[in-house]
Amino acid sequence: MLVPLVLAAASIAVATPLSSNAIVVSENVPTDAGPSVLQPFVSFSIEFAFFPDYAGNKSHPNVFSKNLLDNLGNLQGAQPIIRVGGNTQYAHRRTKAIITFTLIHDINQRTRDYALYNQSLKTATNGTIIPSKSTDYPTMLYIGPSYFESYSTWPGTKFTHGFNLGKNGSEGLDTLRATVPLACKALQGGKLAYWELGNEPDLYKTSAQGPVRPSNWTEKDYVNEWLTKTELIKKELEKSCPDMADNATYQYIAPSFAGVSNSLNPVTTWRDGLNTDHDIALNSEHNYIGGATQPGVTLQHTLMNHTSTVKSVAQHVNVSRILSSDHLTPNIPYILGETNSLYNEGAPGLSNAFGAALWGIDFNLYCASQGIRRTHMHQGLDYRYDSWQPIQTNKTTIGTKPPYYGNVFVAEMVHGGDDVQIVNLPLKEETEAAYAAYVKDKLERIAVVNLVEYNYTEADPTAERPSATYTFQVPSTKDTLSVQRLSANGSNAITGVTWDGWSYNYELDQGKPVRLHNVTVGETVPVQKGGIVEIEVPYSSAVILNL
Numbered sequence: 001m002l003v004p005l006v007l008a009a010a011s012i013a014v015a016t017p018l019s020s021n022a023i024v025v026s027e028n029v030p031t032d033a034g035p036s037v038l039q040p041f042v043s044f045s046i047e048f049a050f051f052p053d054y055a056g057n058k059s060h061p062n063v064f065s066k067n068l069l070d071n072l073g074n075l076q077g078a079q080p081i082i083r084v085g086g087n088t089q090y091a092h093r094r095t096k097a098i099i100t101f102t103l104i105h106d107i108n109q110r111t112r113d114y115a116l117y118n119q120s121l122k123t124a125t126n127g128t129i130i131p132s133k134s135t136d137y138p139t140m141l142y143i144g145p146s147y148f149e150s151y152s153t154w155p156g157t158k159f160t161h162g163f164n165l166g167k168n169g170s171e172g173l174d175t176l177r178a179t180v181p182l183a184c185k186a187l188q189g190g191k192l193a194y195w196e197l198g199n200e201p202d203l204y205k206t207s208a209q210g211p212v213r214p215s216n217w218t219e220k221d222y223v224n225e226w227l228t229k230t231e232l233i234k235k236e237l238e239k240s241c242p243d244m245a246d247n248a249t250y251q252y253i254a255p256s257f258a259g260v261s262n263s264l265n266p267v268t269t270w271r272d273g274l275n276t277d278h279d280i281a282l283n284s285e286h287n288y289i290g291g292a293t294q295p296g297v298t299l300q301h302t303l304m305n306h307t308s309t310v311k312s313v314a315q316h317v318n319v320s321r322i323l324s325s326d327h328l329t330p331n332i333p334y335i336l337g338e339t340n341s342l343y344n345e346g347a348p349g350l351s352n353a354f355g356a357a358l359w360g361i362d363f364n365l366y367c368a369s370q371g372i373r374r375t376h377m378h379q380g381l382d383y384r385y386d387s388w389q390p391i392q393t394n395k396t397t398i399g400t401k402p403p404y405y406g407n408v409f410v411a412e413m414v415h416g417g418d419d420v421q422i423v424n425l426p427l428k429e430e431t432e433a434a435y436a437a438y439v440k441d442k443l444e445r446i447a448v449v450n451l452v453e454y455n456y457t458e459a460d461p462t463a464e465r466p467s468a469t470y471t472f473q474v475p476s477t478k479d480t481l482s483v484q485r486l487s488a489n490g491s492n493a494i495t496g497v498t499w500d501g502w503s504y505n506y507e508l509d510q511g512k513p514v515r516l517h518n519v520t521v522g523e524t525v526p527v528q529k530g531g532i533v534e535i536e537v538p539y540s541s542a543v544i545l546n547l
């Protein structure tokens with residue numbers, strides 16, 4: 001067994017609860033459940049500069065990425081939507097394997113560069129890393145015609161393409177005019193989910209990498225610019241892809257703000273007429289729990305901490321309430337169009353550890369329970385919080401990373417079509433969380449995530465691993481419930497994660513599911529008198545009970 005389940009012996013933390021302590025889970029959807037999640041719920045955002053690395057091109061499609069997306073599509077019942085965007089959407093770039101990159105040591109470079117189109121470029125991208133700005137992504141980026149081939153390598157997947165808003169003046173407009181026809185032709189035939197114009201414009205005035213708008217740029221100025229440029233995009237679509245200029249397919253996600261309290265206010269932005277043209281399908285905002293190098297950030301304090309997750313999501317719940325009470329976004333679902341654990345691309349040992357996968361489960365299910373209807377987990381080559389590294393680089397081994405297994409768990413939990421609702425079941429400690437999933441108003445699953453940090457050490461591989469007992473009272477007439485577990489040796493594990501006995505690791509079958517023979521599966525728990533169900537959950541692991 002991968003995880004030693006020393007059940008009876010190890011329940012040191014939580015005394016076996018009395019039935020009277022059971023968490024009662026109702027048969028039908030309780031009033032505090034979130035609205036139905038959008039399908040797909042589990043989705044991704046891929047940093048613009050690195051999309052060709054993730055997807056490959058016509059002659060070299062990235063099959064590993066495709067296998068991982070297909071797994072989630074099968075589990076969830078809908079293929080993840082891929083938003084192609086991020087900092088390099090309106091800023092910069094580098095790509096390994098596809099291009100060679102140049103290092104420029106220009107500390108004094110103040111102006112910002114943007115993804116610009118170079119028709120003569122033979123490669124998909126030409127990125128330049130400027131270490132004074134970022135060592136993680138290029139801050140100068142040209143894309144060539146073959147960039148758009150990457151939209152053809154994952155059949156059945158829909159994309160959101162991010163256009164450049166940050167670059168102002170004629171260079172930006174020329175790039176917009178040149179890339180609309182390329183993007184629309186690449187996304188014709190049902191591959192387009194939505195368009196996006198601009199990434200995190202609420203940071204344009206204040207960006208650490210050099211402001212791209214004057215300090216007096218207001219919400220109204222942003223809205224006017226967004227409206228003018230989306231109208232230009234629409235005109236270009238009418239010329240190049242007229243079938244994509246009608247209202248049903250011509251839709252945006254916006255405003256894609258980095259946060260709810262930066263230099264532009266999301267509520268003011270909607271009030272100032274962002275949706276004047278009635279072309280916004282989803283209200284997209286971004287979220288990170290904290291920063292990779294922020295002092296005091298640890299797994300237990302920052303990620304494996306339900307309170308911290310609640311606090312982070314509360315800002316969005318707040319904005320969402322104001323928007324709906326002021327009727328500013330009627331029928332426009334609230335999503336996180338870019339999110340992950342720690343901004344600045346994650347911290348090694350935290351964002352890439354199994355503990356971050358457990359965070360991802362709590363964060364995503366909590367979002368679903370609070371009316372955030374879809375989440376796009378952000379990815380980029382060599383980023384520490386990645387669900388997977390799509391190609392081998394000098395810095396990072398190609399492979400499926402622990403956060404992917406968190407995505408798998410969430411996909412399993414939200415399976416069931418267009419009417420799946422998630423409710424948060426309150427637990428006592430901030431190191432634990434539980435959720436119930438209702439499909440068409442009927443209880444289908446209960447998830448428990450134990451967030452007590454447990455370090456595995458090779459020095460003491462047989463160390464006793466504590467576990468906690470959770471008791472539920474369920475409306476079941478069955479004798480037993482089936483149990484599926486997400487396991488790894490500890491919250492510090494960066495390999496050896498399994499879901500219900502499955503591995504999706506690259507080295508086994510390029511990301512296709514492989515059943516391991518050394519992990520116990522087929523576990524059940526009895527339903528006792530009065531519908532009482534007890535489940536042992538080892539520290540730093542998660543479980544789904546199937547009703």
Ligand SMILES: *[C@@H]1O[C@H](CO)[C@@H](O)[C@H](O)[C@H]1NC(C)=O
Pocket residue numbers: 001002516517518
């Ligand atoms: C279980 O099997 C997998 C795949 O063969 C292997 O990588 C892993 O190390 C094994 N785990 C243990 C605890 O033996």
Ligand SMILES: *[C@@H]1O[C@H](CO)[C@@H](O)[C@H](O)[C@H]1NC(C)=O
Pocket residue numbers: 118119120121122142
């Ligand atoms: C565009 O690409 C061509 C071919 O690689 C190159 O010669 C030219 O310098 C590029 N232009 C810019 C502005 O990078």
Ligand SMILES: *[C@@H]1O[C@H](CO)[C@@H](O)[C@H](O)[C@H]1NC(C)=O
Pocket residue numbers: 056057058059060097098122123124146
């Ligand atoms: C397609 O990808 C391969 C592998 O990364 C690369 O060698 C090739 O140049 C790419 N083709 C184009 C047209 O960019």
Ligand SMILES: *[C@@H]1O[C@H](CO)[C@@H](O)[C@H](O)[C@H]1NC(C)=O
Pocket residue numbers: 102121126127128140142
């Ligand atoms: C890539 O961009 C850099 C920086 O603009 C430029 O110097 C170089 O010539 C470009 N390479 C190609 C092949 O376009």
Ligand SMILES: *[C@@H]1O[C@H](CO)[C@@H](O)[C@H](O)[C@H]1NC(C)=O
Pocket residue numbers: 111112168169211212213214
């Ligand atoms: C364009 O960006 C520059 C900063 O790079 C700024 O000074 C200028 O005011 C901007 N123009 C507009 C119209 O926003």
Ligand SMILES: *[C@@H]1O[C@H](CO)[C@@H](O)[C@H](O)[C@H]1NC(C)=O
Pocket residue numbers: 214215216217
């Ligand atoms: C904003 O600042 C720019 C100079 O950066 C100035 O030209 C412009 O008139 C100002 N706009 C307003 C509305 O004050």
Ligand SMILES: *[C@@H]1O[C@H](CO)[C@@H](O)[C@H](O)[C@H]1NC(C)=O
Pocket residue numbers: 247276277278279
């Ligand atoms: C399409 O959208 C435009 C802009 O909002 C609107 O004026 C027009 O009536 C819409 N057409 C249809 C058929 O809904």
Ligand SMILES: *[C@@H]1O[C@H](CO)[C@@H](O)[C@H](O)[C@H]1NC(C)=O
Pocket residue numbers: 300301302305306307308311430
């Ligand atoms: C969990 O997060 C909350 C809110 O950020 C914080 O006050 C608390 O100290 C954290 N708990 C632990 C164990 O670090």
Ligand SMILES: *[C@@H]1O[C@H](CO)[C@@H](O)[C@H](O)[C@H]1NC(C)=O
Pocket residue numbers: 314315318319
């Ligand atoms: C909720 O929004 C209001 C109005 O924008 C703001 O004053 C308040 O601080 C926000 N509260 C939280 C918890 O974000």
Ligand SMILES: *[C@@H]1O[C@H](CO)[C@@H](O)[C@H](O)[C@H]1NC(C)=O
Pocket residue numbers: 394
């Ligand atoms: C990465 O490895 C290649 C050879 O595999 C080497 O040419 C290149 O210089 C290395 N890049 C860095 C940044 O170390």
Ligand SMILES: *[C@@H]1O[C@H](CO)[C@@H](O)[C@H](O)[C@H]1NC(C)=O
Pocket residue numbers: 453454455492
């Ligand atoms: C786990 O290991 C990390 C890193 O060494 C350490 O900071 C943390 O306190 C350990 N946690 C526990 C519960 O032992």
Ligand SMILES: *[C@@H]1O[C@H](CO)[C@@H](O)[C@H](O)[C@H]1NC(C)=O
Pocket residue numbers: 002461462489493495496
């Ligand atoms: C997990 O623990 C088992 C048992 O101690 C050990 O054999 C295996 O190598 C560990 N796997 C990893 C990835 O550390």
